[in-house]
Structures are given as C-alpha cells and as structure tokens.
Amino acid sequence: MAGINEVWLxxxxxxxxxxxxxxxTKSGERPAKIVDILVGLEKLAxxxxxxxxxxxxxxxxxxxxxxRMTSSRDFEEYLVELIKK
Structure with missing residues (x-):
C-alpha cells in the first residue's frame, strides 16, 4: 500500500x-502492541x-x-498505554 504521504486523508x-x-486498549484497560494499532488502522481507515x-x-x-510508550528491543514490540484523563 502507498505511504500516508502519497494519499490524501x-x-x-x-x-x-x-x-x-x-x-x-479498551479505553485504557490494557496496553496495545504496535501490530494491533497497524491492524486497527487498516480496518478503520x-x-x-x-x-x-x-x-x-x-x-x-x-x-x-x-x-505512554513502553519500549522494548524492537519497534514492533513496543506497548502503548492510553492515559486516562
């Protein structure tokens, strides 16, 4: 698929x-992996x-x-936490 800069959003x-x-993250109840975010972006947009x-x-x-990002060795293994406000 083309990069974001090549497509009008x-x-x-x-x-x-x-x-x-x-x-x-179920509104911040659990962390998400980068792969979950990528799959979600494909489904949503x-x-x-x-x-x-x-x-x-x-x-x-x-x-x-x-x-909040929790880093690991590889970008794909990062965890993303939603900060509840």
Missing amino acids: PVPLINYVYEVIVRV GIRPSPAELANTLLKLETLGYI
Missing part, C-alpha cells in the same frame, strides 16, 4: 491513530503508515500526554 493521521488506540510515520505520530501523542 480526510482526517489527520493522529486522529485515526488515537481512535485506534482507544479501541484496542484502510491505511498502513510506514514505521517512521507511525512512530512520529505516537511521539506526538505521548508528548501531548495522551499515551
């Missing part, structure tokens, strides 16, 4: 990613961002205080 990528995180695009978006969400 009606909603910004950050909004899609946040919505998928809320869904796959029919997109598959590159690892760099997804990492950049997750970094923005973490900086804004919406999520």
Whole structure:
C-alpha cells in the first residue's frame, strides 16, 4: 500500500491513530502492541503508515500526554498505554 504521504486523508493521521488506540486498549484497560494499532488502522481507515510515520505520530501523542510508550528491543514490540484523563 502507498505511504500516508502519497494519499490524501480526510482526517489527520493522529486522529485515526488515537481512535485506534482507544479501541484496542479498551479505553485504557490494557496496553496495545504496535501490530494491533497497524491492524486497527487498516480496518478503520484502510491505511498502513510506514514505521517512521507511525512512530512520529505516537511521539506526538505521548508528548501531548495522551499515551505512554513502553519500549522494548524492537519497534514492533513496543506497548502503548492510553492515559486516562
């Protein structure tokens, strides 16, 4: 599939990613893996961002205080936690 930068999205990528995180974490009840987020993005919006695009978006969400990342050795093994507000 083409990268996100090659396709016009009606909603910004950050909004899609946040919505998928809320869904796959069951509103913050459990952490999500990167692969779960990628599968959710494909189901919700029919997109598959590159690892760099997804990492950049997750970094923005973490900086804004919406999520917390738990790192591991590989990007695919990172856990994403939704911070309940």
